[in-house]
Amino acid sequence: MPSQKFSRKYITRHKKSAQLWRRAARLTPGGVESNIRYFRPHPFLADYGDGGYIYDVDGNKILDFMMGFGALLLGHNNRDIALEVIKQLESGSMLGVTSELFIDYLAAVQKAMPSMRKMRLCNSGTEATMHAIRTARAYSGREKIAKAEGAYHGAHDYVLQSLDMDARMARNNGYKAVPYGRGIPKAVSDTVVIYPYNDIEGTAAILEENEDEVGALIVEPVLCGPGVIVPKGNYLKRLRQLTRKRRIVLIFDEVLTGFRLAYGGAQEYYNVRPDMTTFGKIAGGGFQLAGFGGESQIMETLEPGRGWRNATFHAGTYNGHPIGVAAGLKAVQILGEHPEYYDHVNRLGRQLFSGLQDLADDRRIPAWVEYVGSIGNVYFTTKDEIRNFRDTLSANTRRWWNWFIHCLGNNVLFGIPNTGERAFLSTEHTDEDVEWALEVADGAFAAIAKEAHRHRERAPAVQLQAASEQTALYGEAPHPSV
Numbered sequence: 001m002p003s004q005k006f007s008r009k010y011i012t013r014h015k016k017s018a019q020l021w022r023r024a025a026r027l028t029p030g031g032v033e034s035n036i037r038y039f040r041p042h043p044f045l046a047d048y049g050d051g052g053y054i055y056d057v058d059g060n061k062i063l064d065f066m067m068g069f070g071a072l073l074l075g076h077n078n079r080d081i082a083l084e085v086i087k088q089l090e091s092g093s094m095l096g097v098t099s100e101l102f103i104d105y106l107a108a109v110q111k112a113m114p115s116m117r118k119m120r121l122c123n124s125g126t127e128a129t130m131h132a133i134r135t136a137r138a139y140s141g142r143e144k145i146a147k148a149e150g151a152y153h154g155a156h157d158y159v160l161q162s163l164d165m166d167a168r169m170a171r172n173n174g175y176k177a178v179p180y181g182r183g184i185p186k187a188v189s190d191t192v193v194i195y196p197y198n199d200i201e202g203t204a205a206i207l208e209e210n211e212d213e214v215g216a217l218i219v220e221p222v223l224c225g226p227g228v229i230v231p232k233g234n235y236l237k238r239l240r241q242l243t244r245k246r247r248i249v250l251i252f253d254e255v256l257t258g259f260r261l262a263y264g265g266a267q268e269y270y271n272v273r274p275d276m277t278t279f280g281k282i283a284g285g286g287f288q289l290a291g292f293g294g295e296s297q298i299m300e301t302l303e304p305g306r307g308w309r310n311a312t313f314h315a316g317t318y319n320g321h322p323i324g325v326a327a328g329l330k331a332v333q334i335l336g337e338h339p340e341y342y343d344h345v346n347r348l349g350r351q352l353f354s355g356l357q358d359l360a361d362d363r364r365i366p367a368w369v370e371y372v373g374s375i376g377n378v379y380f381t382t383k384d385e386i387r388n389f390r391d392t393l394s395a396n397t398r399r400w401w402n403w404f405i406h407c408l409g410n411n412v413l414f415g416i417p418n419t420g421e422r423a424f425l426s427t428e429h430t431d432e433d434v435e436w437a438l439e440v441a442d443g444a445f446a447a448i449a450k451e452a453h454r455h456r457e458r459a460p461a462v463q464l465q466a467a468s469e470q471t472a473l474y475g476e477a478p479h480p481s482v
């Protein structure tokens with residue numbers, strides 16, 4: 001088990017959560033709705049959310065930097081969005097036919113990201129990337145897709161590839177697609193080629209090896225699967241040139257970056273126009289809404305008038321669900337009308353993430369805080385640059401867990417302690433929130449420094465033990481330890 005010293009306060013403060021979670025675990029695997037939500041010793045259960053805080057069943061008021069996995073840029077329980085939802089509920093929660101509301105929503109999204117000449121809606125980022133990939137395959141007439149090592153694009157088979165691995169596996173594997181977990185057919189993995197993010201020569205070489213076979217390249221413009229990795233130099237622009245030259249459809253997966261880095265997402269922030277885009281999270285105002293779109297000639301492969309043999313299929317009972325669309329439209333309108341909200345979250349992001357870096361440095365704890373705008377992640381590593389997934393393998397995940405659970409025991413939630421989770425600011429957070437978070441984080445860094453000091457005195461026997469503890473925590477080979 002990881003060091004219980006760090007989780008003692010969390011356990012003491014979450015007795016009712018533990019009780020309810022045990023009940024949940026009898027009914028659902030891990031007692032959670034999604035594998036990502038599970039963590040040790042047990043997740044906590046929410047009572048309600050408000051602004052920048054979650055109030056849990058034990059009466060704790062928790063400063064939330066997880067913010068609905070990034071969906072809640074406007075905070076929990078935004079009043080204006082809630083009113084639109086109530087209004088829509090009174091006109092029917094599920095219509096099953098197109099409405100004017102839907103057209104207004106598409107127009108609002110297109111205003112923010114004009115690269116999407118045509119769009120389709122669905123209910124999750126997972127569906128959005130799945131349909132975008134199918135559409136791109138149909139358009140290009142090629143079967144393979146390229147995805148970056150470590151990138152997360154949702155929970156379908158085509159993108160659950162090379163998401164995580166330990167350093168040895170990475171060394172032995174080259175860039176072959178590795179299915180993430182069991183149940184994914186090898187035949188699917190064989191249609192996916194993996195490229196190294198932030199390495200344009202490496203990416204070009206992989207595409208060259210698979211010449212004329214790759215129909216689409218999907219990229220998280222900021223690689224957030226393994227935390228937060230910012231594109232270095234002009235990687236995205238060169239990716240644009242490379243895919244254009246090879247007639248590969250370039251898909252920006254903006255499920256996380258859309259409406260967050262800027263109103264127009266990463267494509268506005270980095271000034272690169274992709275062929276296709278996927279969006280979700282913030283675009284749904286906290287409701288189940290996502291979509292995909294792109295250049296007209298690509299999206300026209302979906303035209304139902306072509307007949308099923310010639311068209312690409314896309315459907316869903318709840319596509320364009322009026323409640324989600326009403327919420328999403330309000331969220332997108334608010335963000336379009338308030339450019340100053342971006343100044344606010346980006347300023348707080350700078351304050352929080354550079355503050356965390358300073359605190360770790362002051363305590364002489366090897367750490368690198370990577371961030372852009374209002375998204376950031378702490379890596380406990382000796383590296384002073386993180387360029388790609390493989391660089392994250394040097395991070396000490398046990399230390400991260402100890403730091404995270406210490407902060408959560410003091411009511412600050414810095415994400416979820418699993419691969420690729422990170423911290424997000426919202427418009428509801430304040431300077432005082434950030435100051436308090438830094439105070440709590442410093443307490444956690446101090447505890448880590450003390451623990452490291454104790455370890456140094458007791459090494460090497462404890463180091464071996466630490467490695468096996470990490471395996472127990474993550475159930476797989478650990479990243480290099482303490």
Ligand SMILES: Cc1ncc(COP(=O)(O)O)c(C=O)c1O
Pocket residue numbers: 069123124125126127129152153154155220224253254255256280281290
């Ligand atoms: C970049 C990216 N794409 C796709 C998804 C999947 O979205 P969803 O969880 O709504 O299925 C996520 C979710 O975190 C994401 O971050």
